[in-house]
Amino acid sequence: MDNSISMAVIKRLPKYHRYLKELLDRDVKRISSKELSEIIGFTASQIRQDLNNFGGFGQQGYGYNVEDLYKEIGKILGLTKTYKTVIIGAGNLGQALANYTSFGSYGFELVGIFDKNPKIVGLEINGIEVTDVDLMKKFLENNDVDIAYICTNKTGAQFVADILVQAKVKAIWNFAPVDLKVSEDIRVENVHLIDDLLTLSYFLKEQGE
Amino acid sequence: MDNSISMAVIKRLPKYHRYLKELLDRDVKRISSKELSEIIGFTASQIRQDLNNFGGFGQQGYGYNVEDLYKEIGKILGLTKTYKTVIIGAGNLGQALANYTSFGSYGFELVGIFDKNPKIVGLEINGIEVTDVDLMKKFLENNDVDIAYICTNKTGAQFVADILVQAKVKAIWNFAPVDLKVSEDIRVENVHLIDDLLTLSYFLKEQGE
């Protein structure tokens, strides 16, 4: 598969996937780029360009078969596999993510939760016991973990990331408000919540002027 | 202030703010675009371009005064004001956000939490009692709420958004996995968690090939 797909395209794929699922649920059999354009908000031209990065999924004069396209995009996104995940930091956010059952339905299987707080270690969250973070390295050696969700505070995040890199975890989903320094071969996705709030704040301030 | 700042620039502002705070804490007095470039990861040229959208904050031959620039960016981001916020949906995620004290320190003051579940209504979270969502409209009429965090499930999100639009709430921070249909004058920031996971999944799948 082409390795040079731009990030802009990749970031749109989940949205295609989401809208196609909706169409499928509404029993829509086929859709043209023009029709899809109207509900998803991308231009028809962009939709055709995006999809053609991965193959000719459509048919001239017909459009796209909704079910086929949905499945194809699922494949492109790697949803045919399952992934083992762990959560580090079982505070409010970590617990919230642990309880998100929808992630499981996409194939992201939670296999471990870690924390350093003795008051939290030992608790059971969504059927998984919280383990002391000191035992994480050993756990990672014995389990082939794909993705780690970092839900620690700012201070602990880099320390945790270093262990994850060493243990050859493949990806990090980072919720701590810091940019992690990691080796090139580990993929990081950041959720900097405060950044989003500041963006909103920027626009609210603008309004008043 | 210029109204035509591109979204790309705006989305970088919180990162400038974060790094300048760090420099300030480390007692760094001045910094050149070149030095900042090395720690923040944008090119020096981009940094100068970005900042010059808002004014000439630097000085030839010297660079930028860290404290001044930090304050200026804070102003640009609207951090001189405070904002009233509410949370709708007090499940795991809603509760996690309610307990995030750091938002408060940026001026985002939580004034209400709403839920429809009778088991949750009445609970006190971070000093605020969860109110029945049926009473939200009235609450919004009596309180000048700036930002609403939607932490409901997919099904309830649009229903809630409609009430928020009616009540003239200025911005929505949407955590439900759905694209809300709202009027033009309300700003929406989406956190589609599953989209981020799918992006990671895309790259993990790639690795194996």
Next chain:
DNA sequence: TAGATTGTTAATCGATTAACAATC
């Protein structure tokens, strides 16, 4: 066959980077 709609190339637009005169 005629109509519709894709796949794909070309044109445009916008964002990033490079270059350098201005100036502290």
Next chain:
DNA sequence: TAGATTGTTAATCGATTAACAATC
């Protein structure tokens, strides 16, 4: 004054949109 570094214009790069021949 000489050196450093900005502010800003010009060049480049990449992403989006438009156009249309191919084809179902």
